[in-house]
Amino acid sequence: MIDQDSDRDATIVQLSFGDRLGALLDTMKALKDLGLDVTKGTVATDSSVTQTKFHIMRFGRKVEDPDMLERIRLTIINNLLKYHPESSEKLAMGEFFGIKPPEKKVDVDIATHVVVEDDGPKRSMLYIETADRPGLLLEIIKIIADTNIDVESAEIDTEGLVAKDKFHVSYRGAKLNSSLSQVLINCLRYYLRRPETDEDSY
Template sequence: MATGFFVLDGVLMAIRLTIINNLLQYHPESSSQLAMGATFGVEPPKETVDVDIATHLRVRYDGPDRSLLFVETADRPGLLVDLVKTITDINIAVESGEFDTEGLLAKATFHVNYKGKALIKPLQQVLANSLQYFLRRPSTEEASF
């Protein structure tokens, strides 16, 4: 079975090289772009896609020293950094995290604590409220000011 994989990989490489050689032969102006690693083809949209994805937050006990925070929301550039900043702004420490995207949906899981202890219910509510507020806030392009 592995032999078929290597044959297919070789065929794909031959196709790629044929395309690049034809591009260089018939469009020599593209050589500098290829040398710099430019990509060709359909470009992703520049503006943010407005989607209505429900945000889900859950905090659960994960032992005496930490809690587990689950976040599901619409994905966007810089989301992970903004989530961690919002969490740490209310003095909750992020021990570790895992971040994944499925299309336009972002899923994050964080191990968090407050002064080395699991979050008590009122602090869990503060965290959930802060993240809900932050994630529902409309984003404004800096260039629009």
């Protein structure tokens, strides 16, 4: 969870996770690599869940830039997936960000649209429109990572039950060629074609 209201001078990033993930020093390093200052960190344990808060600033003030806020969220998700793969299931349900998963699955019939366009010589723009649901961002990032494509930034938007997301992506420092773009589109269409897949449907 990214909290902009609790502290007047700093942005607060709060995560909830089990003790096995430790103090997340690697996440602090990843935030610093974005040019952010981690001014304070607090850890509190409630039952088996550890609540960790990072107070972060940029240029001595609260982070206000929407693009940077999205980069922070992407960095945390990518960092957890990279260093703590065991966190994937809980992260997908939003538990690390204090989100309670719904008791019942939502099954709505919304068409999935995926488009890749050039966005300069060094990156491409990936557009995704699909049914919104818990863990969608994580699911998309994992699919992109499985094709060895890098996510540089993202713009996340939701209109009702529809997620409309944009991702700046690249492959080895360059834009995606037509073949790789088609592979990515096919993978995303396949995995996102239904909002939910029952566990016993395989």
